[in-house]
Amino acid sequence: MTAPWVRTRLRAAPGAAVALAVLVALTACLAAAFPRALDRYTDAGLRQAVEHAPVDESGILVTAGPDLDAGVAHTEESVRPERLTGLYESALDTVERPLVIDRKRSSYGVRTTETVPSPDEWLPRPDGLPAEMLLAAPQGLADHARLRSGRLPEVTGGEASVETAEVQAAVTEETARTLHIEVGSVIHLPGSHDLTVRVTGIVAPEEADSPYWSVDSLLRTPSLRQVPGPMGASNPSYWAGGLLLAPEAAPALLSVTTTVRYWHLTPDPDALHSRDVDALASAVASLESGPGLERLHATISPLTDVATGLDAAFTTYDELRGDIGPLIVVAASGAGTVAVVVLLMAGGLATDRRRAELALLRARGASVRGMAGRLLAETAVVAVPAGALGFGAALLALPGARLLPALWAAVAVTAVACLALPLRAVAAHHAVRIHDGRRDAASPRASRRRTVAELTVVVLALGAVELLRRRGTTDGAGDLVAMAPVLVGVIAALVLVRLYPLPLRGLARPARRLRGAVGPLALARAGRTSASAVLPLLALLTAFTVAAFGGSVLSGVADARDRAALISVGADGRVEAEAALPAGLTGRLGQAPGVRKVTEVGLDYQARTNDGRQSLPLAAVDPGDYAALAGRTGLGAFRAGELRGPDGAEGGSEDAVLPALASPTVAERFGDDTFQVRLADGGHATLRIVVVRDRTPAVYGDEFLVVDRAGLPAAAARPNVLLLTGDDLDAGAVRRAADDAGTVHLRSEERGTFVDSPLQCGAERIYTAAVAAGAGYAALALLLSLASAAPERAALLARLRTMGLTRAQGRRLLVLESLPQALPAALGGILTGWAAVRLLSPGIDLTTIAVSSTTSPAGRAELSADPWSLAVPAVAVLVLTVGVAALQAWWSGRRGAVAELRAGDAR
Structure with missing residues (x-):
């Protein structure tokens, strides 16, 4: 049936x-x-x-020396391709799941551990020192490089051995260009048996940044090195490059210098899953110092080393x-x-x-x-x-x-x-x-079971909120804490349902003395609504809380990034050079689209104290312009008069004492006494700290001094930093105006550098989607609540119209009837959202999601209530409620009283 x-x-x-x-x-x-x-x-x-x-750290590098304990023949055999391939397969089998190795991006072979000097004088010698070469015999060179000229190296005349006197090699394009190597060039390398290397080909790496070329960067790009010596001394330089031999030529390397076998294992990125992080870390730890390393010791060599x-x-x-x-x-x-x-x-x-x-x-x-x-x-x-x-x-x-x-x-x-x-x-x-x-919300009392259940929920919610405040979101507070904002909404819904009848009871008697019928009737109707209003209120208040919390999180993240970018740049834009900027640059930048103000700063990073041992960034500014900039940005605002130099200090008199603005660390070091600072141009300035601020626009850091440039010599006061103020600066226009005179930094571009992980972008998108979904479902809950009472309201209007109620009075009746429920929900939602943010903010740290790091230039990013996230949902609830009530009254008026009465009787 x-x-x-x-x-x-x-x-x-x-x-x-x-x-x-x-x-x-x-x-x-x-x-x-x-x-x-x-x-x-x-x-x-x-x-x-x-x-x-780093490329050399994104994989697992397994290294081991040749086998030296069973004679020369066994040593030669240990570096031949067949043996290396077998050990490579053993190493792959040693890697534990879920860590998966990408065979195409992995490599192995033999290389020397040190560069070997070549006596050939045709190789470049910047300071008279011979060029040095690193030799390697990697597997799969043809799969990871394109041949530009010549051919790939081979082994001719039988198998290579320790006594082999000549081998073939290839070099990369950069090595050939820098070291003047051509196809057919011969390089001599001394050793226990002198080795001659003939270059047979020049290759270009398929992917220069791939792990294959990261075992040693010299194999791809030559390097100009300096001989170790005292710091600051002019130490002689020499070139170092790499030679790529055929894998079969590896035994010949044993006669040159110390040689090592290597297996560079690169993880397969498609097999890396966030859910496996703990297992992945365990697999890596096993290779570094666990069972995996023991198996490598047993299969390769007891002296096998793993680095990653x-x-x-x-x-x-x-x-x-x-x-x-x-x-x-x-x-x-x-x-x-x-x-x-x-x-x-x-x-x-x-x-x-x-x-x-x-x-x-x-x-x-x-x-x-x-x-x-x-x-x-x-x-x-x-x-x-x-x-x-x-x-x-x-x-x-x-x-x-x-x-x-x-x-x-x-x-x-x-x-x-x-x-x-x-x-x-x-x-x-x-x-x-x-x-x-009768289903009357104003008269019935709650049962004992309901009271116990509500008290239980309240206790759980309060416990979750207190736990989050004490431990924060980063200390593993548990699933109960994650539900804390929801439980705050639950508390508000239960309290509001309990308190809702009280004002209705209080207003019931005074309303009887009103002259009109609409007001008392609407109030009576509001008091007789369904007692099952907990679910709609729960949906609305939970959505309010989530919207307020989510909106505050997104707003806090945006503010934290803006603040961090502002502190890093010092203004909306910054043009900086080591030397003084051109005189007309300020005017050109001032005419760029979006630029409202340009503040000049002469920034000396090499200013030193009396003893010459400590350097301090010293900013020479115009007090009026700079004070206005500091006030606009909120970076150490001060009064311009506090920084103006005394009369007679014009032109940089060394005897005049200039007032200075300093950071707390500098102020603590020098106190209220006067002190001298030696400028980069050799001049001196006598300063006294009169203003202390944590930050200042011109300098990013914990140590700085700011003085009136009118009191410094003209050469020291020339601006080398321009701070731009304006909305929506055109990056292209600013750079064109700067004309390569200095480095351009924009606040908008700096802000983008703080979002460098898909974790941040994904978290923001999911948060936005969750808030939007919550708002949509809350609106749907409100509509369902209104729809449940729609048939009965339509029948009531029809009956009242037969007794003389006008259509305008009917609209007012439904609107006034809905307001006693909508107003408490809206006001309670605002209060709930604000309370949730205030209660939970001590345990919420937005720094990581804002700047992808636990530290930020702006300090800890705290959660604070966002007014728009509180106001918009409340207004939307009122508008939707009143709109639905008015629409229902209009639609009922169109149908006619007879149709509604029949529909109401049928219901």
Whole structure:
């Protein structure tokens, strides 16, 4: 009998079925998309962390000397290609999962550990010292280089050995150009057996930055080195380059200098997943000092060494993820809570719409189990295909991520959608009832069970908030802490529902003495609304809290980046040179688009104190312009008069004492006494510190001095730094105006440097999506709440119009009736959002998500309430509520009283 029931119900209400399908599909898609998006951006962050590590540290370098314990023949055999290939396979087998090695980007071979000087005088000798060569016999040279001229090296005349006197080699284009090497050049290298190297080819690396060429940069690019000597002395230089031999020629290297076998193992970036960070770190640790290293000792040599920077990259990434992750969980938990509430409300709305039908079924003998089973089947027929459709859409939209977390999320959404109607129906019709009685929110008292449940939730929420305040998001406070903003919304919803009847009771008696009928009737209607208003309020206040928290996070991140960029640059733009800038540059920059003001600064980084041992950055400025700039930027604002030099100090009199602005560390060092500073041009200035500020626009750092340039010699006061003020500076126009006279730094460009990890970008996008989804579901919850009362309101208006109520009065009635619920929700939402941010801000540190580091030029990035995130949702709730009420009154007026009365009676 279940199948006919389901078909009949779907045919009777196709619109409700379609609406439920759309809601479930959208929610399942969003739920499944969240873990997949999380996987994608966390995996991208891990791969970037590995790729951005130095090339010689982004892989695993296994090195071992030749076997020397079984004679010369065995030593030669240990460096031949066949032996190296076998050991390479053994090393690959030693690497533990989930760390996967990319064979195409890995390399191995033999190379000398030191460069060998060549007596050939035709090689360049900058200071008379002979050029030195590093020799290597790498495998797979043809696969990683393009032949430009000649041919690749070979071994002729049988196998190479220690006694081989001549070998062939190739060099890179840069080496050939710098060291004047050509095809056919002969290089002599001394050793236990002198070795002659004949260059047979010149090659170009396929990917110069690839790990293949990172074993030693000399193999790709020659280097001009200096002989070690005293610091600051003019030490002689010499050139060092690399020679690439055939792999079969490796035994010949044994006669030149110390030789080492190497296997450079490069991880496969596609196999790096954020979920495996701990296992990846464990696999690397095993190779460095664990079972993996023991196996390498057993297969290669007891003296095998392993070096890698992957462990540091994994640790840095894990710290960044640990700082950002809890913030994402907070946003996801809030949006998820609102979505679940909406699904429950949809089930509740269906239950209310079919109250009479279900009551009649129970009165005619239907069992609770049978009724719940039929309702479950009816809902599942719609919800399960819709959930599958949403899950499939998420897979198509976000490929390349795990399947199971997304599947479980979609299943959870579908399960909630399927169970909402049956469970609400069971709760409402567990006992057989003839009628429901009066549903009045202003009179009934809460049961003891409800009071205990509410107190339990309040205690949990307060505990989570206090735990987050004490431990913060970065100390592993747990899932309860991640739900803290949601629980704050729960507390507010429960408190608001409890307090809501009080003003209604207080206003009920005075309202009776009003002359008009609309006001008292609206108040009475507001007091008789459904007592099940907890879910709509919970959805609204949770969305308010998440929106306020999420908006404040995004606003705090943006402000932290702006502040850090401002401190780094000193203004909206900066043009700086080592020498004095051209005289007309200030005027040209002032005419560039977007530039409002140009402040000149003569910055001397080499100013020294009396003893000449300590250097301090000294900024020579015009006090008026510079004070205005410091005030606009908020970087150490001061009064211009405090920095102006005394009369008679014009032109740089060394006897005059100039007032100076200094950083706290400099002020602590010199105190209130006068002191002399020797300028870079050899002149002197006598200063006394009169103003102390933590920061100043011209200098980024903890030590600086700022003085009136009118009191310094003209040469010392000439500007070499120009600070630009303006909105939306045109980078191209500013650089064209600067005309390569100095280095240009823009605040907008500096801001972009703080976003260098997909973790940050992904976290911001997910936060924005979570806030938007929460807001959308909150609006839907409000509409469902209003829709549940729409039929009864329409019937009421029709009855009242038969008694003389005008259409204008009807609109006012519905608007006034909705305001007692909308106003507390809006005001409570503002208060809840503000309280959540204020309560949780001590435990939230936005520095990492803002600048991808635990330290920022602007200091700790704190969470503070964003006014727009508080005001916009509240206004939206009021506008939506009043708009829906007015629209319903207008639509009811168009239908006519008879149609509405018949619809109301049918309901």
